[in-house]
Amino acid sequence: MFAETSRFATTLAALPPVGRVLHELARCGASSLGMRSAGVSLFVDDRPQLAGALDEASIALGEAQERLTSSPCAEALRTARPVAVVDLTRAPGRWTAYEEVARRFGVVALASVPLCGDGRVLGAVDLYDTAARPWPSHDLSAVRLLNDIATAYLAHSTALDEWKRLADQLRQALASRVVIEQAKGVISAVRQVSVDEAFDHLRQHARYRRAKLHDTAQEVVRTRHSP
DSSP states (O other): OHHHHHHHHHHHHTOOOHHHHHHHHHHHHHHHHTOSEEEEEEEETTEEEEEEESSHHHHHHHHHHHHOSSSHHHHHHHHSSOEEESOGGGSTTTTHHHHHHHHHTTOOEEEEEEEEETTEEEEEEEEEESSOOOOOHHHHHHHHHHHHHHHHHHTSHHHHHHHHHHHHHHHHHHHHHHHHHHHHHHHHHHHTOOHHHHHHHHHHHHHHHTOOHHHHHHHHHHHTOOO
16 A cells, blocks of 8 residues: 555656546555556536546446436545445445446445545545455545545645646536437437437437537437437
8 A cells, every 4th residue: 555655646746637646546546455446536516527447347337427316426425425335236226227337347346435625525536346345444544545645736726727627628528428318319219219329320420510429419409300
């Protein structure tokens, strides 16, 4: 753990951009505890938004937490306390939709540890493993230490400005994703095709028109017609 903490502090000494800080925070958190994967979410408008992830599983689970109201990350936001599960298979039903995604990637144990600063929860580090494991207090304290180091760095005015810009970008990305999902629903209903086929059609139409996918989706939602 000491080696990872030292490596993380050394990384911050080079004044890296916020995106790299969050990625390194996830990597160090996973490595220090021997976890399979990890991700970092920022809380934007009281909802988690994925800001850094190490692999496909952490991306999928982070994106699931963006759209679900019930998840470990959402619970950590609400309580400002770590949420840890030794074995998801032994306590099913706590976050039903989220658990379905976890099962798909073989995730059994997980923890969501809040990233706090200025008296509020700024985000959380999510840790994942494919085998059941206990969560002793010293493990969670180790992750909190990394989180505190990251928060201290982000308190620097330049980093804080970049943090806010990143939060704005995540907010815009979420809004764009919502419009695209709505457009997929319209096309699926009009053409009587699957949602995946609807997305392929939307993407092909945007490419044909040399238009942005978001703009094409907005037009579909506005007109309620499939292109």
